[in-house]
Amino acid sequence: MSYKTSIYEDVNYYFKCFNIFLAKAKCEGADMWNRQWAGLLAQFQFNADEEIRMLTIGAGAGYRECLIIQHLLKRHSSIHITVVEPAQKPIDEFKIKAAKITKEFPGVSFEWHIQTFENYQKDHRVSDDVRDGSFHLVFAGHSLYYMDDWQYALDGMYSHVQSGGILVVTVIRGQAGAGRLAKMYRKLEGCSLNLQTSDDVKHQLKKTNSEQMIDQNMYREDAYDISDVFDESSVVGNLLLDFLIQRRDFRMSAPHGHLEKVLQFLRENSVQENGKYWFYSDEEDVVAKK
Ligand SMILES: C[S@@+](CC[C@H](N)C(=O)[O-])C[C@H]1O[C@@H](n2cnc3c(N)ncnc32)[C@H](O)[C@@H]1O
Numbered sequence: 001m002s003y004k005t006s007i008y009e010d011v012n013y014y015f016k017c018f019n020i021f022l023a024k025a026k027c028e029g030a031d032m033w034n035r036q037w038a039g040l041l042a043q044f045q046f047n048a049d050e051e052i053r054m055l056t057i058g059a060g061a062g063y064r065e066c067l068i069i070q071h072l073l074k075r076h077s078s079i080h081i082t083v084v085e086p087a088q089k090p091i092d093e094f095k096i097k098a099a100k101i102t103k104e105f106p107g108v109s110f111e112w113h114i115q116t117f118e119n120y121q122k123d124h125r126v127s128d129d130v131r132d133g134s135f136h137l138v139f140a141g142h143s144l145y146y147m148d149d150w151q152y153a154l155d156g157m158y159s160h161v162q163s164g165g166i167l168v169v170t171v172i173r174g175q176a177g178a179g180r181l182a183k184m185y186r187k188l189e190g191c192s193l194n195l196q197t198s199d200d201v202k203h204q205l206k207k208t209n210s211e212q213m214i215d216q217n218m219y220r221e222d223a224y225d226i227s228d229v230f231d232e233s234s235v236v237g238n239l240l241l242d243f244l245i246q247r248r249d250f251r252m253s254a255p256h257g258h259l260e261k262v263l264q265f266l267r268e269n270s271v272q273e274n275g276k277y278w279f280y281s282d283e284e285d286v287v288a289k290k
Contacts, residue, residue: 003253006194007246008146011087017243020236021224026278029220034067036218040287041071044166046136051078055135055160057117058143059085062094064170068139069101069108077107082135084113084120117156118148126159132290133160141170142283144201145194145246151204158209161290166214169286173219174199177269178244178281184265185245188258194246198284205288212288219284226279229266244279 008014046052052072056065065081072079081098085091091114098110113120117140126133138160147153154169161167172178174197182195198219205212226244228237232251242250245262254262270277 001249001253003247003250003255003258004189004191004193005248005253006146007242007248008194009248013248015087015089017239020239021243024225024240026223026225029222029283032220034071036216036220036285037068037071040166040168040216040218040285041068041075044136044164044289045075046164048075050076051080052076052137053080053082053135053162054137054139055082055084057084057120057138057140057157058146059083059090059094059141060087060143061090062097064141065094065139066097066101068137073105073108077105079105079108080111081108082111082113084115084117086114086116086119088114116147117143117153121153121156124160125156131159133162133165135160135162136165137161138165138167139170140168142172144169144171145196150196150200154201154204155208158205158212158288158290161288163290165290167288167290169201170283171196171198171201171286173197173282173284176219176221176280176282178279180269181244181262181265182246185258185262188261198286201286205286209288209290212290214287214289216285216287218287219282221280221282223271223278223280225276226266226270227275227277230263230277244281 007017059065069079101108138157140157144150158167179197182197186192186195226240228234229241231237238251242248251259266279270279
């Protein structure tokens with residue numbers, strides 16, 4: 001196995017790493033998320049009598065989507081959510097949450113596409129001459145990194161937004177620890193696979209849809225306890241390291257110099273507190289309107 005192997009090549013391995021990473025969060029950002037999204041959605045007041053259509057790409061178990069639905073329900077009683085997610089296990093978890101929502105709110109409906117966004121596009125791509133989609137809100141939470149051609153995928157996401165609607169792409173923030181790690185490592189490896197940051201997304205959106213970007217400054221600081229990464233005998237540490245660098249079996253397969261540089265970066269850019277290393281992996285919502 002090459003040290004450049006994407007962590008997503010084995011989906012089960014990916015989710016193992018992802019869940020360990022999530023479990024290490026300090027969770028400072030949750031309240032902020034609610035405040036920011038309430039503010040964002042209040043700016044886009046769609047017709048209250050109309051059905052709100054949302055497309056969510058790489059939804060995972062739907063944690064964020066359920067929160068977004070709660071916000072939308074404050075103003076709208078009819079909401080249709082089209083879910084695109086290739087992994088079956090998180091979709092099953094999402095469906096359980098969705099069933100509870102539809103029971104309580106019969107005006108909420110879901111449509112499931114268990115496939116990659118690239119495959120969804122084969123049947124649903126908005127043709128280049130139309131350029132006006134049918135969704136009020138298109139959302140991609142930390143999934144853009146895994147698209148075959150992320151610039152093309154981003155363009156496709158934007159094309160699904162209807163006039164007056166918004167695209168929100170949540171990714172790691174370029175200016176914080178994990179974003180800077182991604183930038184450093186992709187130079188080292190010479191490959192940017194799975195390592196996009198909010199700076200890349202903003203740059204690309206500005207390039208293709210300059211007048212549509214909204215400077216919301218929507219990001220949340222969040223610290224993760226990565227102390228195990230520095231214990232080379234720790235299995236959890238290796239899984240965490242793989243998630244941070246988005247490569248499979250990084251400690252075992254990376255050239256020694258790469259491993260050393262990554263560990264040094266992580267050590268120097270962590271905050272030490274009570275013997276723990278806290279590393280900031282802030283997330284940012286990049287917002288574009290149409
Ligand atoms: C980091 S998880 C994010 C899950 C959730 N949206 C969140 O923010 O917690 C990335 C998700 O993207 C999905 N994904 C990976 N490749 C994808 C693709 N080509 N198209 C759509 N989703 C994809 C994964 O299966 C996974 O659920």
